Amino acid sequence: MTCKKGGFVCIRHDEVRDLTASMLREVCHGRLHRANPSASRWGTPAVQDSQYRPEARVDICARGFWTRGQRTFLNIRIFDPxxxxxxxxxxxxxxxxxxxxxxxxxxxxxxxVDHGTFTPLVFTTSGGMAPKARSFYSRLADLMSVKKHQPRSSVAAWMRCRLSFSLLRSALLCLRGTRYSTPSNTDRGDIDCEATLVESGIRVDRLGIE
Incomplete structure (x- = not known):
């Protein structure tokens, strides 16, 4: 669950980020951002401070979530308890x-610098939420309930189910996915094939190659 090989930790983070951004898009005005420079339709909101960590990126930015007209910056973390x-x-x-x-x-x-608010969205790999994340999704459920004209309890249950399945899928991927190392490129021109075979004890007659 903490192994960096295979990119599964990033996939786990990105799936929750994308799901949250899609739900926010239904209730907030302005442009939403995801920290994915390779995606052409999305920008990457940088924290506007050059004094230190100028490369810092938040995951999502939305306008009018907590306060009308004010931007809210969100950053997601999923950890293994x-x-x-x-x-x-x-x-x-x-x-x-x-x-x-x-x-x-x-x-x-x-x-x-940005005159906005910041909310960390912290999850466990098993689906638990930190207090600020619970407050955020509770507020999001309220807004979606009004927007969709549906009972808040139903919206909150649907949202919780979507988040839980998202974390479950990514946890299964982390547990069952294949870890691999990037193969190194070897200069074949410097290899002494005969010496390599002798050193490794490989018998040519058993390779089936003529």
């Missing part, structure tokens, strides 16, 4: 630590 670094802490403490790390990295600059 069973990781070795979390074993000595309670789940509530780990949620709080992850939220604080995101706020320290983005909060002051977004408030002072």
């Amino acid at each position: 069973m990781a070795a670094s979390h074993r000595e802490l309670s789940l509530e403490a780990v949620h709080h630590r992850n939220e604080l790390e995101k706020i320290r990295a983005y909060g002051d600059r977004i408030l002072q």
Whole structure:
């Protein structure tokens, strides 16, 4: 669940990001952004501070979510609660630590430079939410309920189901996906084939090659 090979950790993050952006698009005005420079239809909102970490990117930006006319910046983190670094802490403490790390990295600059609000969306790989994420999706359920003219309880249940299945799919991918290393390119011109065969103990007569 924490292995970086195969890109599964990024896939897990990106699926929740895309799902959240698609739901926000239904209720917020202005342009939504995802931190995916390769996607031609989306921009990447940079944190406007050149003093440090000028390359910092948030995952989503939407206007009018918490306050009318004000931009809200969102950054998503999904962590494995069973990781070795979390074993000595309670789940509530780990949620709080992850939220604080995101706020320290983005909060002051977004408030002072971009004049917006910042909300960290912290999940566990098993589907749990940190307090600020719960507040965010509760507000999103309220807005979608009004927009769709549907009961809030139904909208909240649908939203929770979508998020849970998204995390479940990505968790299964992380557990069952194939890990691989990028093959290194070897200069075949410098290889002594005969010496290599002798050193490795390979018998030519058993290779079936003439």
